[in-house]
Structures are given as C-alpha cells and as structure tokens.
Amino acid sequence: MQLSEQIGIDSDVMQKLPIDVVNRQMVIFNSISLTLIVIGVISSVSGTIYSLIIFHSWLISIGVGIFIGAVVFNLYRLFLMTGLDLKGSSLAYYHMKHENHYIENNLYSLDGSAYQYADEVLKGWAVEAKDKLRSKININSSHPRNLFTVAVRVFVIALLAVIFASGLEILIFSQSINMALSGLRQSLPTEDWTYKYILTPNVDEPFILIDANSLLLTFDALDSGLGNWKTLLDIIVFTIYMIPLIVIYRSKEIRHGAYVQEQALHEINKTTYHYLLTQKYCYVVFTEVKEMEIPFNKYENREIAVAETILA
Amino acid sequence: MNNEKRYFNFSQLLFWVLIVLLIALPFLKLDEGLFNESELARRYIVTDSLNRIALEEKEELEQDENIQDSVSGIAIKRKWKWKSFDGKTYTLEFAIPQKAYDAARQNRIDLPPNENCWVGMYRHDRDGLKDMVDGYRNIIEEEKLNYRQAMQMVVSSAQNFNYTYITISQEPCGSGGRSSQDCKPKPFPYGCCDNVEPWAVYSPLEYAVNGTGDCDTKSLFAMAILKYLNLGFDAEMLMGDVEAGHHAMLGVSVPNPPFRNLSVKDLRTGKRYYAWECTVRDNSSELGAPVWQMFKNWEVVTIN
Numbered sequence: 081m082q083l084s085e086q087i088g089i090d091s092d093v094m095q096k097l098p099i100d101v102v103n104r105q106m107v108i109f110n111s112i113s114l115t116l117i118v119i120g121v122i123s124s125v126s127g128t129i130y131s132l133i134i135f136h137s138w139l140i141s142i143g144v145g146i147f148i149g150a151v152v153f154n155l156y157r158l159f160l161m162t163g164l165d166l167k168g169s170s171l172a173y174y175h176m177k178h179e180n181h182y183i184e185n186n187l188y189s190l191d192g193s194a195y196q197y198a199d200e201v202l203k204g205w206a207v208e209a210k211d212k213l214r215s216k217i218n219i220n221s222s223h224p225r226n227l228f229t230v231a232v233r234v235f236v237i238a239l240l241a242v243i244f245a246s247g248l249e250i251l252i253f254s255q256s257i258n259m260a261l262s263g264l265r266q267s268l269p270t271e272d273w274t275y276k277y278i279l280t281p282n283v284d285e286p287f288i289l290i291d292a293n294s295l296l297l298t299f300d301a302l303d304s305g306l307g308n309w310k311t312l313l314d315i316i317v318f319t320i321y322m323i324p325l326i327v328i329y330r331s332k333e334i335r336h337g338a339y340v341q342e343q344a345l346h347e348i349n350k351t352t353y354h355y356l357l358t359q360k361y362c363y364v365v366f367t368e369v370k371e372m373e374i375p376f377n378k379y380e381n382r383e384i385a386v387a388e389t390i391l392a
Numbered sequence: 393m394n395n396e397k398r399y400f401n402f403s404q405l406l407f408w409v410l411i412v413l414l415i416a417l418p419f420l421k422l423d424e425g426l427f428n429e430s431e432l433a434r435r436y437i438v439t440d441s442l443n444r445i446a447l448e449e450k451e452e453l454e455q456d457e458n459i460q461d462s463v464s465g466i467a468i469k470r471k472w473k474w475k476s477f478d479g480k481t482y483t484l485e486f487a488i489p490q491k492a493y494d495a496a497r498q499n500r501i502d503l504p505p506n507e508n509c510w511v512g513m514y515r516h517d518r519d520g521l522k523d524m525v526d527g528y529r530n531i532i533e534e535e536k537l538n539y540r541q542a543m544q545m546v547v548s549s550a551q552n553f554n555y556t557y558i559t560i561s562q563e564p565c566g567s568g569g570r571s572s573q574d575c576k577p578k579p580f581p582y583g584c585c586d587n588v589e590p591w592a593v594y595s596p597l598e599y600a601v602n603g604t605g606d607c608d609t610k611s612l613f614a615m616a617i618l619k620y621l622n623l624g625f626d627a628e629m630l631m632g633d634v635e636a637g638h639h640a641m642l643g644v645s646v647p648n649p650p651f652r653n654l655s656v657k658d659l660r661t662g663k664r665y666y667a668w669e670c671t672v673r674d675n676s677s678e679l680g681a682p683v684w685q686m687f688k689n690w691e692v693v694t695i696n
Binding site for chain 2 (some may be wrong): 087104108111115118122248251252253255256257259260262263264266267274300301304305306307309313316319320323324326327330331332333334
C-alpha cells in the first residue's frame with residue numbers, strides 16, 4: 081500500500097504518463113503523506129501530555145491523544161488536498177465547467193445519434209477528447225492565489241502549531257517544570273489554595289509527568305522558565321507544521337504537477353463518457369416509451385381520481 | 393537537478409532536520425542551560441500572594457527599629473484619606489520625625505551637582521518614611537490587596553494632592569505666567585513653590601509632609617514608596633518630552649498591563665515600563681489615563 085493513499089492520491093490516473101514522471105509524483109505525495117502522519121503523531125503526543133495533566137490517567141490520555149492526532153491529520157489533509165486546484169492552468173476553464181469541453185469537441189451534435197454506437201466506442205471518443213485536451217495544457221505559474229483562503233489556513237495551522245508546541249515543550253522540560261513547581265510549593269503556606277488544590281495530588285489520583293493539577297500553572301512554569309527560548313521552540317514546531325502547506329502552495333511540481341493535471345483530465349473524461357452514455361440511453365428509453373402501448377381504462381382512472389379527492 | 397525539484401527536496405530536508413532536532417532535544421539535557429526554574433515562585437508570589445513578601449519585608453524592617461528610634465524626637469503627624477482606582481477610600485495615618493524631615497530637606501539642598509538628585513533623595517529618605525511605608529503595608533495586608541491593587545492604592549495616594557508647581561529662585565513664582573508663591577496644594581489656579589534648590593524637586597519625605605509637588609516630585613514619591621514596599625515588580629522614573637514641555641512620569645514594569653499606549657523600553661535591560669501620570673487624579677483606567685498626545689525622547693532613569 082502506498083502511503084500517498086492516506087491523503088487520497090490515486091496513482092491509476094497517471095497511467096498515460098512516462099514512468100519517471102509517475103515515480104517522481106509518487107515520491108512527492110508519499111513524502112507529503114509521511115509528513116502529515118508525523119504531524120498527526122506530534123499532535124497526538126502533545127494531546128496526550130495535556131490530557132495527562134487534566135485526567136492523571138494513561139489510558140484516557142492516550143485515547144484523547146489518538147483522537148486529537150486523527151482530527152489534526154484529517155483537518156490537515158483537508159487543507160492540503162483542497163489546496164490542489166487548477167488556478168493558473170488552462171485546464172481550469174474545462175474543469176470548472178465540463179460543458180466547455182463538450183462544446184469544443186462537438187459532443188452536443190451527437191444528441192440523437194449516440195445510440196448507434198457501442199459503449200466502448202463512446203469511451204474511445206471521451207479518451208480521444210481527453211488526450212486532445214492534455215496536448216494543449218498551458219500553465220501560468222505566476223497566477224495568484226486567493227489570499228483570504230491562504231490566510232485562514234495559515235492562521236489555523238499556526239494556532240495548532242503553537243498549542244501542540246507547548247505540549248511537546250512540557251514533555252521535554254518536564255523535570256525542570258517539576259522542580260519549579262516544587263520550589264513554588266515550598267514557598268507557599270500549606271493553607272494556600274494553590275498549595276492544597278493545585279500542587280497536592282488527590283490520594284487516589286497521583287500526578288503523572290507533571291506535578292500539578294493545572295494546565296495554566298504548567299504553562300506559566302514553562303513560560304517563566306524558558307523565557308525567549310520558548311519562542312524559538314514554538315517557531316521550530318510552527319515551521320514543521322507549515323512546511324507541507326508551503327510545499328503544496330509553492331512547489332511547481334505539485335501545484336501544476338502531473339498528478340493534479342491528470343486528476344482533472346480524469347474527472348473531465350469520466351463526465352464526458354457518462355454524458356455520452358446518458359445521451360445514448362436517454363434515446364433508447366425515449367424510443368421504448370414511445371413505442372409502448374398504454375391502453376386507456378376509463379373506470380380505473382376514475383377510481384384513482386376519486387381516491388385522490390377523498391384524500392385531499 | 394532543476395529548481396522545481398530542488399524546492400521540494402530542500403523543504404523535505406528541512407522538515408526532517410527539524411524533526412530530528414525536536415526528537416534530540418530531550419536527550420541533549422538542555423534543561424540546565426535553558427530553563428530558569430527560580431522565576432516561577434517569584435512571579436507567582438508577586439501576582440497572587442503578597443502576604444509572604446509583606447511578612448518577609450516586615451521582619452527585615454523590624455531589625456532597623458533601633459536606628460529609627462535614635463533619630464526620632466518630635467514627630468510630624470499626618471492623616472491622608474483618598475479614593476483609589478477600585479473606588480475604595482483608604483486612610484493612612486503616619487508620623488515622620490522632625491529630625492528626619494530636616495535631614496531630608498538638607499540632603500536635597502546639599503546634593504552634589506554631578507549626582508542624580510532622584511537617587512540621592514530616594515536613598516536618604518528610606519528610614520524617615522518607615523512609619524508611612526508600614527502604614528501602606530498594613531493597608532495591603534488588612535485589605536488583602538494583590539500587587540496590582542496595591543500599586544494602584546499607592547499611586548492614587550500620590551495623585552490625591554492637587555498639582556503644585558515647583559521652581560527655583562532664578563525662576564520665581566509670579567513670573568512667566570506662574571501663580572504667585574503660596575506653596576499650597578489647591579485647585580486651579582494651582583499653587584507654586586519657589587526657592588526649591590537646587591533642582592526644583594522635593595524629596596519623597598518632604599512631599600509626605602507637605603503634599604506639594606509637580607510631576608517629578610509626585611512620581612519620585614510614588615516610585616520610592618513602591619520600591620520601599622518591594623511588591624515584586626520594577627518601578628522607575630521616566631523622563632522625556634510631551635506637548636507641555638519636559639516632563640517626568642512614574643514607570644512600572646508589570647506583566648500584561650491593561651493600558652499600553654505610553655511605554656518606554658529600557659534598552660539596557662530590555663524591560664518595558666508603562667508610563668503613569670502622577671499629576672492628575674484620573675481614575676478612569678486601571679493604569680492611569682493617557683493624558684498626552686505627544687510622547688517623545690523618553691528614557692528610563694534607573695534609581696537604586
């Protein structure tokens with residue numbers, strides 16, 4: 081199983097491309113898929129850390145972590161794959177409105193005569209039209225993207241990155257955080273609310289990983305302990321989260337790459353073939369209906385009318 | 393390799409390098425170098441529990457009582473009553489030894505010209521203001537004020553007296569559009585004190601006794617009391633230009649101040665001080681109202 085299948089890549093649509101192009105495209109999408117899985121794992125680990133502080137239970141925390149990781153993976157997959165559009169390619173004109181393709185290939189003129197041909201012949205016409213379309217693809221690589229859409233995606237991913245970065249930092253610096261919390265505990269009088277409820281574990285729920293009941297206090301310890309280093313670590317995690325999105329948006333191998341074009345051609349081809357089939361079988365059904373003898377039954381029709389009247 | 397391939401390959405390389413770095417971090421044992429664990433307790437106590445600091449400070453000051461006794465003789469008693477930002481009215485009764493007042497006045501006059509006069513007065517007046525500082529501390533403890541409320545309570549007490557213009561003999565009251573000499577805090581037209589040599593500023597102790605002062609006297613008094621109380625945040629003097637001319641304000645370095653319009657960064661320490669106007673009694677915002685439109689050439693004057 082190819083990793084790229086995890087993000088919805090279907091290698092079958094690239095059958096007509098040279099093998100080296102297909103291999104390169106598969107390397108790219110397998111790599112992107114792997115980065116998304118890694119990001120999902122990072123989110124999962126971070127979610128587990130947060131849950132440990134809240135629930136003090138490995139079982140619940142791992143469950144929550146897996147759930148969060150899966151949500152982030154799917155959200156990220158959605159952001160990336162919907163970023164693969166045809167803006168800047170001449171194919172967009174046909175992909176946005178498939179009828180343009182029918183008009184250009186005179187397929188409307190087949191209405192009423194398509195029934196004469198076998199399905200395989202119709203399929204051949206659709207493929208021929210697709211090949212013709214492929215041969216005249218024109219790319220404008222400097223075509224701008226919708227800034228609002230980009231900004232929304234960057235904002236959401238940045239937000240996720242900063243949230244999950246803190247979780248990782250808590251894991252990495254857990255010993256130091258615990259020492260800071262221990263120092264705070266020693267500084268507080270035993271009747272202090274924080275001492276009693278935040279820094280002292282319940283008898284049946286010992287602390288795991290972090291010796292506190294509070295996420296906010298843990299953040300505070302992390303923030304005051306790391307200072308500007310926290311910003312640096314946040315930037316590292318932010319960069320990790322942003323790389324797949326930047327690659328999807330900026331790499332010409334992906335944005336106007338062979339897979340995206342072939343996928344669009346595949347979709348256009350599918351609808352073209354089904355359009356022709358629809359024309360054919362519409363004509364067949366229409367002819368059969370026309371030839372069908374439907375005898376008139378006065379009383380039966382009257383009974384129905386009466387029943388409808390009563391119901392009304 | 394063409395540019396298209398290079399772009400993708402480089403981004404992948406960067407991704408995996410960062411992942412490896414992230415995985416390696418726990419094994420690099422960076423905790424000691426990067427993590428400063430002593431900060432948490434200090435910050436927490438500053439923001440959430442003044443009691444401990446107040447108690448520690450009290451013990452420290454009690455050790456100095458013998459010194460206080462030796463300078464006290466006839467005492468000047470004062471009773472201040474004012475409304476703070478939270479709408480509460482506070483009352484502070486305190487006594488200042490006459491000898492301490494005289495010494496503060498003489499110290500102000502004798503300050504060497506090459507020394508920062510604010511530093512000299514701040515250092516000198518500490519002992520003389522002990523009773524007053526204890527009074528502030530008692531209010532904080534009795535009212536269970538957090539550091540922010542305590543800060544507001546102190547600054548509002550400094551703002552409470554009406555503005556009085558302070559000048560020197562070379563630019564006496566009654567000249568240049570100034571009010572005539574009466575040296576009293578009163579509503580507009582404000583009072584004026586001249587012959588306040590050599591820097592046209594009263595010391596914190598003199599302000600505590602007389603209640604007369606303009607921008608630098610009031611700011612210096614508030615700063616001195618905040619520093620003596622040691623509430624856990626930095627208070628310094630700020631000086632610079634506003635549309636009315638050269639001016640002084642109180643600067644406080646507190647976390648997440650709600651009022652950020654006017655602030656000055658100390659380039660030596662990187663700390664940001666929020667400018668607090670001490671000459672007006674405007675409690676409309678938590679950290680003082682932004683009364684100036686122009687705010688230029690401001691710098692932090694460190695007092696210690």
